[in-house]
Amino acid sequence: MMQARTKQILALITAAVVVAAAGLAGVVAYLVGNAEERLPTITAFAKQETATVEPGFCDPMLRCAGLEVIELHVPEGYPLQLSLPEEVANSDWRLSVQIGIRETGQVFEGYHDYKPGEAYAVTVPGAEGEQLIGAIIQLPAQGGLAPVWAIQTVPLPGGGVVVPAS
Structure with a gap:
């Protein structure tokens, strides 16, 4: 006891x-x-290659923090496929691309705005004579900074890289 x-x-x-x-x-x-809430990654696919794209943040003057531009081989004329996690696909987001024309050296830029739930995967088509130069996915800015995922495409050996005309 x-x-x-x-x-x-x-x-x-x-x-x-x-x-x-x-x-x-x-x-x-x-x-x-x-x-701090961690943003998800985006997965990019092109001709048997896959890359995981981490986000960074950019202000309206394109000053970026923590943005690592991922390089992915996308041969001339081939498409780029992007797989988006729910956190991105279920918000407003923009896809911006740069495409170069091999014969003329011209570079064209374009974008498409997506609404929440509109697309969980997208394909940037390729065409003969065209080289995808880069793709950027961006969410709306919060507190002056916008979450950004960036992909620089690089052709496989034997292909040419389009250089913008000076």
Whole structure:
């Protein structure tokens, strides 16, 4: 049988453990609640090659932080396929592309705005004599910065790279 003093000490130790556990749980909940939300990756496919594209952030002057432009080999005339996670596809987003014409050296830029849920995958078509130069996916800006995923396409060996006319 335990003495009264031993019971009191055990009760105090138990109370201290419960308070410490509750405090730790509170700190963890606070840190998780204030953790920066991580944006998902986008998957790009072109002629048997796959790349995972991480997001970065850009301001309206195109100054970017944490943006890593991914290089993916897309031969002249081949399409680029993009697979979008729900977090991107279920919001407003824009796809911008640059296409070069080998014969003339001209570069054309274009974009398409998508509404939430409109597309979870897109294909940028390719045509003979055309080289996809790059593709950018962008969400609306929040606090002056827009989430951006960037892909620089590079033709496979034997293909030419279109250089814009000076």
